[in-house]
Amino acid sequence: MNNFRIEKFVGVGLLLIVWEIVARYKLLFFLGIIKMEGLAFPPTIPSVVEAFYQDVLDGTMTLSISYSIMHLLIGLIGAVLLGIPLGILTGWSKRAEYIIDPIIQVMRPIPPLAWIPIAIMIFGLTHQAAGFIIFIGAFFPVMVNTYSGVRGTDRKLVEMAKTLGANEMNLLTKVVLPYSMPMITSGVRISLGVGWMCVVAAEMFGVSKYGLGWKIPYYSNIFMYDHVFSYMLVLGLIGYGMDIIFKRFESWKLRWRETI
Amino acid sequence: MLRIIRLTKKFDSYTVLEDVSLEVNDGEFVCIVGPSGCGKTTLLRMAAGLDFPTKGELFLDDRRIDGVNKECGFVFQEYVLFPWRTVKGNIEFGPEVKGVPVEERERISQHYIDLVGLKGFENHYPHELSGGMKQRVGIARAYANNPKLLLMDEPFGALDAQTRNLMQGELLRIWEEEHISALFVTHSVDEAVYLADRVVVLSANPGTIKEIFKIDLSRPRVRTSPEANALRDAILKSLGTEIKRAAERK
Numbered sequence: 001m002n003n004f005r006i007e008k009f010v011g012v013g014l015l016l017i018v019w020e021i022v023a024r025y026k027l028l029f030f031l032g033i034i035k036m037e038g039l040a041f042p043p044t045i046p047s048v049v050e051a052f053y054q055d056v057l058d059g060t061m062t063l064s065i066s067y068s069i070m071h072l073l074i075g076l077i078g079a080v081l082l083g084i085p086l087g088i089l090t091g092w093s094k095r096a097e098y099i100i101d102p103i104i105q106v107m108r109p110i111p112p113l114a115w116i117p118i119a120i121m122i123f124g125l126t127h128q129a130a131g132f133i134i135f136i137g138a139f140f141p142v143m144v145n146t147y148s149g150v151r152g153t154d155r156k157l158v159e160m161a162k163t164l165g166a167n168e169m170n171l172l173t174k175v176v177l178p179y180s181m182p183m184i185t186s187g188v189r190i191s192l193g194v195g196w197m198c199v200v201a202a203e204m205f206g207v208s209k210y211g212l213g214w215k216i217p218y219y220s221n222i223f224m225y226d227h228v229f230s231y232m233l234v235l236g237l238i239g240y241g242m243d244i245i246f247k248r249f250e251s252w253k254l255r256w257r258e259t260i
Numbered sequence: 261m262l263r264i265i266r267l268t269k270k271f272d273s274y275t276v277l278e279d280v281s282l283e284v285n286d287g288e289f290v291c292i293v294g295p296s297g298c299g300k301t302t303l304l305r306m307a308a309g310l311d312f313p314t315k316g317e318l319f320l321d322d323r324r325i326d327g328v329n330k331e332c333g334f335v336f337q338e339y340v341l342f343p344w345r346t347v348k349g350n351i352e353f354g355p356e357v358k359g360v361p362v363e364e365r366e367r368i369s370q371h372y373i374d375l376v377g378l379k380g381f382e383n384h385y386p387h388e389l390s391g392g393m394k395q396r397v398g399i400a401r402a403y404a405n406n407p408k409l410l411l412m413d414e415p416f417g418a419l420d421a422q423t424r425n426l427m428q429g430e431l432l433r434i435w436e437e438e439h440i441s442a443l444f445v446t447h448s449v450d451e452a453v454y455l456a457d458r459v460v461v462l463s464a465n466p467g468t469i470k471e472i473f474k475i476d477l478s479r480p481r482v483r484t485s486p487e488a489n490a491l492r493d494a495i496l497k498s499l500g501t502e503i504k505r506a507a508e509r510k
Contacts, residue, residue: 160340162328163308164354164405174357178344256344256385 020045043226048233051226060210065234067211068199071127075134075202076195080188083139087146087184092176097147104143112137112198116205125207133202138195145187149180182254189246196239212238261286262307262409262441267316269302275466276302280316282460282469284409287439291452293499294462295506300445303467304411307443308332320408329409333402333440337414339394341386347373347397348382354405372400375434392423399431403438410435410442417447428454432479449495453488454481461498464506471498 023044055061090097123129203213219227262284269277276299305311309329318325351369376396463470
């Protein structure tokens, strides 16, 4: 990233200062927002750093990150493997759209959390169950984006390809797919973000003792907010990092586009 | 040779073209001029097999056109290049889908890249090119498909006047090197007189052939010669009454 701007740190700096003041002087308690004086909420920044340091030292942080990324990958890969072909199918064939679309439209508004019982019934308390919840969150963006990309393919390009001798398979692989690639890629990127947001839902029901999404409710239940905050921050930073990496990949892969 | 025989095209009850018969001989360059909405584009689309006549038939050599015509090279005003393919990739599209081996494809694309004057731009993407260069790619792509017929729908309509004149000259140069029949739609009588062996004037609503002018001037033509001026004048007069009629209908 060569667009380094000092302004980018202003907001973050202000937030940290306000946070530290609120935490250090227990402002939430004195304002009557929380009732118990002894509760370390919000935790001070040094205590969060300390908690983070502890978890890194005893290895739980590394394990939790690895497990969460594994769950994310299971769900995301599933979503891509199923979402892209289904998106192409429904975008390409009106009949397929009539058959599949009503199912999709009913399932789409059901939040990933609601799928937990089904995940447990099918997969038990396994990593696949956690991956399944992430899959539910990640599936719809990639599928719907693929569908819109395919459906929106410029008719003139298709006709041009036909006069140049393209058959149906050529049209799909050499016109429709490349044309939709920006939409599909941004679908995958949204899925990546949504999938990562589903990590808590995917791990809170206890598929393992590690995972960023397991640790947050766990520490919350025992009032250790320094650890809660440390895991939340890690969740946020990793999500941000993945998005940056993906964006770089995207702009390299789609360098044929005119950019503003 | 393209033969259009008593062709009528209706969209619902609206008649776009009525009883149009026209032949484009081997190696002949035919321009179609006419008021907007007279069905010029529809006529080209039918020759490409992208649209079908309500009545009448089209033949390319002795084959009836009843599906997408894969032996034509279509050039659009809006270029219609594949934005994710480089210049070379665009030009090779036809040979590629027809299963031409890679070395042969390379030879073909190199030949046409040289012919249209795009040497050095092989690996550029369309968005990096000017309008004139994009249309050079469009023309090279059409030629690389080894067509029996070129169909051009106002290919230079989006270009500025200077580039347009330049491209007309370029097109003739290419066309003289690889003599392929061409059906060329334009709004510009000047362009038609400069390019064509024959100029077809279409009437409007419904489109019928009003008059055909033979342009018996040797190439390269001088745009301002008395003969060219006389022809231009005659075509403009013929076209003028049609444009007026079309305007009155609206």
